[in-house]
Amino acid sequence: MRYGFGVDIFGPNIKFGFFDEEGNLIDKWKIAAPINTESNKIIPAVAKEVESYLKKKGINEEDVIGIGVGIPGPVDRTGVVQKCVNLGWGVFNIEHALSGLAAMKVKAGNISTLSALGESWKGSGSVNTVFMAMNTGLGGGIICDGRLVRGNNGGAGEIGHIVVNKAEKEPCACGKFGCAEQYCSPAGIVRVARRMLTNTGAPSVLRYKKFFDYKDVLKAAEENDELSINVMNRVYEYAGQALAAVCCVVNPDTVVLGGEFCKIGQPAMEGVARSFKKYVFQANENVRFTFAALDTDACIYGAFKLVLDNYG
Numbered sequence: 001m002r003y004g005f006g007v008d009i010f011g012p013n014i015k016f017g018f019f020d021e022e023g024n025l026i027d028k029w030k031i032a033a034p035i036n037t038e039s040n041k042i043i044p045a046v047a048k049e050v051e052s053y054l055k056k057k058g059i060n061e062e063d064v065i066g067i068g069v070g071i072p073g074p075v076d077r078t079g080v081v082q083k084c085v086n087l088g089w090g091v092f093n094i095e096h097a098l099s100g101l102a103a104m105k106v107k108a109g110n111i112s113t114l115s116a117l118g119e120s121w122k123g124s125g126s127v128n129t130v131f132m133a134m135n136t137g138l139g140g141g142i143i144c145d146g147r148l149v150r151g152n153n154g155g156a157g158e159i160g161h162i163v164v165n166k167a168e169k170e171p172c173a174c175g176k177f178g179c180a181e182q183y184c185s186p187a188g189i190v191r192v193a194r195r196m197l198t199n200t201g202a203p204s205v206l207r208y209k210k211f212f213d214y215k216d217v218l219k220a221a222e223e224n225d226e227l228s229i230n231v232m233n234r235v236y237e238y239a240g241q242a243l244a245a246v247c248c249v250v251n252p253d254t255v256v257l258g259g260e261f262c263k264i265g266q267p268a269m270e271g272v273a274r275s276f277k278k279y280v281f282q283a284n285e286n287v288r289f290t291f292a293a294l295d296t297d298a299c300i301y302g303a304f305k306l307v308l309d310n311y312g
């Protein structure tokens with residue numbers, strides 16, 4: 001039996017998964033990322049952790065296929081990180097850097113797209129999957145015929161930056177106006193709610209709160225606060241609109257909703273699917289909607305699958 005690692009470098013922590021070649025997760029653990037010291041210490045920390053794990057378990061390096069790595073930013077197919085603001089990284093080849101230190105084959109990709117690959121392989125997805133997850137932002141990933149769609153420079157699958165509202169006057173974090181992420185994210189939900197409170201006289205429990213977060217909006221919607229229901233419907237409308245655009249292009253059989261969508265549950269599923277049906281081309285009307293199954297492990301599964309596909 002051969003083995004491999006899936007690693008998720010998501011900021012304060014680095015998560016490791018150790019898999020057999022069939023994709024069974026044998027072990028998983030986290031270490032604190034040396035992020036506030038010097039960002040280039042992260043790669044040596046990953047190499048050291050892999051080495052000490054193999055030593056501890058008495059596993060021969062020849063039996064290891066390699067290390068798959070997910071990072072919160074785009075990586076092209078040659079391993080070049082374009083820029084990773086969250087980790088304070090500029091442009092460099094992460095695959096060469098880690099491969100040199102760990103003396104092992106390395107493949108790297110974006111966390112969201114690798115999560116899509118993980119869900120497609122071992123979660124709720126299928127070989128033709130569109131994945132959309134609401135976390136801090138709105139991430140996505142596309143799997144076509146079992147392969148991860150990476151694009152020219154690793155920027156494929158950025159569903160959150162599909163423009164869904166041309167009338168938007170405030171810029172998205174990316175600099176454009178009206179991206180889905182401006183509404184379908186925790187900060188976006190609060191913003192939509194604040195606007196509705198300002199622009200309408202509709203009664204709402206939110207009016208009596210000086211500060212509220214998106215969980216307050218969700219809770220109010222669950223308790224039949226009409227304005228909050230309208231806010232969430234607006235959010236689902238835009239999410240469905242973005243998904244419909246993607247599905248018209250890639251024609252998946254499954255859409256997997258992850259992150260906060262899973263926590264919201266059925267109202268999110270129904271709301272997004274309802275909007276999706278309104279906008280999508282008829283060939284995609286019967287796409288199956290489902291929730292992600294691997295939760296926060298999706299990325300380590302996808303990272304290992306990436307290295308397995310390339311070197312297994």
Ligand SMILES: [Zn+2]
Nearest residue numbers: 161172174179
């Ligand atoms: Zn944007």
